[in-house]
Amino acid sequence: MEITRRNFLTGAAAMGGLAAFGLAGCAPKSVQADADEALAETGGETSATATEGAEVTPEPTPDATVDADVVVIGGGASGLCAAISAAQNGAKVVLFEKQAQLGGNGMMPEGLFAVNSPKQAELGIESPRKIDIIANEFQFNNFRITYDYWSNYIDGSGESIAWLLDLGVVIERVESMFGSPEVFHYGEGGHCEQMIETLIAATDTLGVDVHLNAPAIRLKQEDGAVVGAYAEGPEGVILANAKAVILTSGGFSGDTEKVRELVGYDTTYMQTPPNPANVGDGMRMAFEMGAASAPAACLTASRSVGDVRGTDLFVVSAGQPFLWLNELGHRYIWEDLGTQSMTLVVRANMAQKKAFSIFDSEEFDRLCNEGAPLKRYRTLAHTPLMNLADEIEQALETPEIEGAKLAYRADTIEELAEQMGIDAEEAVKAVERYNELCEKGIDEDFGKAAEYLIPVKTPPFYGFRETLECQTSLGGIDIDPFNRVVDAAGAVIPGLWAGGSDASKLTMESYNIEVPGSLLGYCVYSGRTMGKAAAEYAKA
Numbered sequence: 001m002e003i004t005r006r007n008f009l010t011g012a013a014a015m016g017g018l019a020a021f022g023l024a025g026c027a028p029k030s031v032q033a034d035a036d037e038a039l040a041e042t043g044g045e046t047s048a049t050a051t052e053g054a055e056v057t058p059e060p061t062p063d064a065t066v067d068a069d070v071v072v073i074g075g076g077a078s079g080l081c082a083a084i085s086a087a088q089n090g091a092k093v094v095l096f097e098k099q100a101q102l103g104g105n106g107m108m109p110e111g112l113f114a115v116n117s118p119k120q121a122e123l124g125i126e127s128p129r130k131i132d133i134i135a136n137e138f139q140f141n142n143f144r145i146t147y148d149y150w151s152n153y154i155d156g157s158g159e160s161i162a163w164l165l166d167l168g169v170v171i172e173r174v175e176s177m178f179g180s181p182e183v184f185h186y187g188e189g190g191h192c193e194q195m196i197e198t199l200i201a202a203t204d205t206l207g208v209d210v211h212l213n214a215p216a217i218r219l220k221q222e223d224g225a226v227v228g229a230y231a232e233g234p235e236g237v238i239l240a241n242a243k244a245v246i247l248t249s250g251g252f253s254g255d256t257e258k259v260r261e262l263v264g265y266d267t268t269y270m271q272t273p274p275n276p277a278n279v280g281d282g283m284r285m286a287f288e289m290g291a292a293s294a295p296a297a298c299l300t301a302s303r304s305v306g307d308v309r310g311t312d313l314f315v316v317s318a319g320q321p322f323l324w325l326n327e328l329g330h331r332y333i334w335e336d337l338g339t340q341s342m343t344l345v346v347r348a349n350m351a352q353k354k355a356f357s358i359f360d361s362e363e364f365d366r367l368c369n370e371g372a373p374l375k376r377y378r379t380l381a382h383t384p385l386m387n388l389a390d391e392i393e394q395a396l397e398t399p400e401i402e403g404a405k406l407a408y409r410a411d412t413i414e415e416l417a418e419q420m421g422i423d424a425e426e427a428v429k430a431v432e433r434y435n436e437l438c439e440k441g442i443d444e445d446f447g448k449a450a451e452y453l454i455p456v457k458t459p460p461f462y463g464f465r466e467t468l469e470c471q472t473s474l475g476g477i478d479i480d481p482f483n484r485v486v487d488a489a490g491a492v493i494p495g496l497w498a499g500g501s502d503a504s505k506l507t508m509e510s511y512n513i514e515v516p517g518s519l520l521g522y523c524v525y526s527g528r529t530m531g532k533a534a535a536e537y538a539k540a
């Protein structure tokens with residue numbers, strides 16, 4: 001293809017994902033310089049501006065103006081930490097939040113990662129070596145990560161816990177997860193709502209100027225430096241003039257189309273996390289300022305069709321170690337993969353055109369009376385599922401979503417397979433073979449543990465389509481190891497930081513459960529350190 005300035009920029013940008021934001025032509029100055037150089041060699045014209053042809057949000061006319069040292073965009077897990085830390089370090093802070101309340105998806109976690117924390121010291125827990133954690137992440141990410149990002153984070157993780165404890169956050173216990181070292185710090189009651197509520201209270205105590213229902217829409221730039229942000233508040237456009245801006249708008253997990261484009265999953269049945277507001281606003285605003293894009297990934301969890309969060313149906317319909325069949329009617333993985341990680345379950349399922357989980361009526365009775373084999377979110381294993389029978393009846397009556405039902409039931413495997421739209425003849429053979437292995441007590445084909453060889457013999461049979469929830473996206477905006485936003489040449493864009501789900505560079509794949517809680521841990525670490533750095537920058 002002939003190199004023109006336009007297609008050079010488009011190609012460079014699209015590789016990193018800017019195209020998903022309609023910003024394929026919005027390239028930083030350094031990319032423009034490279035393009036100009038390339039064109040000079042081919043005799044092309046080089047006079048256009050960096051954002052030529054891009055759909056950049058026009059600079060709005062403000063209805064009101066406030067002055068601050070630091071503006072934080074997004075008041076979830078990372079943004080609250082950033083705002084508090086900036087205020088603790090003497091900055092006047094404005095926080096724009098899109099929703100009517102603070103907290104974002106930060107309300108959902110059970111706990112966070114840290115090593116060498118005061119809580120571990122109190123409990124006599126010895127932390128793993130930093131290099132062992134990073135080596136584990138290198139393996140998990142096929143060596144596509146950079147040491148410094150993890151190193152800084154791990155070094156700061158214990159201090160993050162000390163900082164949270166000082167603010168009044170309760171860390172209930174520290175445990176291993178799925179065989180990991182003891183690094184998972186559980187919040188009060190086994191979840192992090194008290195943590196987020198404590199952080200919200202601290203923003204108030206420290207005088208952070210919080211604007212709710214005020215989505216940031218554009219950043220303000222002068223001489224290459226970011227010097228403020230515009231938000232659309234209930235009473236019109238507010239301009240917050242500031243020396244520094246911190247992007248913590250939670251990534252793009254609320255936008256199914258972006259997950260499909262940037263991460264590559266079939267998102268037909270994908271569920272988005274509880275906070276629908278995280279649709280990539282921070283990424284778009286950063287790209288408009290010339291930020292480079294970084295590869296993006298997703299924290300995913302195994303789900304069935306339809307939003308059944310909080311129900312017994314949720315517990316049994318995805319990720320449990322029953323029999324799994326794909327569109328060919330074949331088994332395709334050891335079904336106890338969920339004992340290792342629900343994220344890996346998603347990856348295995350999404351590699352099939354269709355994936356179904358199947359159990360029989362004997363197992364159904366056991367689920368109702370004794371509970372499920374594996375813990376799902378906050379429901380522990382072996383907890384009787386009293387509402388399951390009613391919920392399955394309701395699911396069977398619920399209209400199809402995009403051609404898939406919430407639950408299937410039939411008296412024969414052949415009929416069940418036909419309802420689910422998979423190869424019935426092969427499915428019958430697969431079930432016969434699987435039952436043979438269950439009788440032997442050894443899974444010679446896939447090596448599933450004997451305790452999960454649950455036969456599928458007694459009608460009626462139940463089936464559930466396996467899909468995913470994107471719980472948070474990971475990355476997107478390119479940053480240096482100190483969360484300063486960079487352009488394609490790696491040059492820092494003055495005055496602009498990004499962290500939490502907006503920018504991380506910690507993973508190229510997904511969430512590695514062998515380093516459990518690494519996402520929330522990173523939100524606290526990145527928020528805390530960005531707030532301090534931005535406050536110091538504003539004072540200088």
Ligand SMILES: Cc1cc2nc3c(=O)[nH]c(=O)nc-3n(C[C@H](O)[C@H](O)[C@H](O)COP(=O)(O)OP(=O)(O)OC[C@H]3O[C@@H](n4cnc5c(N)ncnc54)[C@H](O)[C@@H]3O)c2cc1C
Binds near residue numbers: 079096105111499501
């Ligand atoms: C069910 C579930 C369980 C989880 N469990 C764990 C766990 O145990 N451990 C763990 O480490 N992680 C866990 N996570 C992931 C964790 O919740 C996220 O990593 C974390 O919340 C990300 O924080 P954030 O600040 O980037 O985004 P959020 O906390 O979602 O905050 C982003 C905020 O930005 C706001 N916003 C968006 N756009 C704009 C805009 N234009 N202007 C202003 N505000 C804007 C949003 O409304 C939101 O309040 C879980 C997630 C889910 C869904």
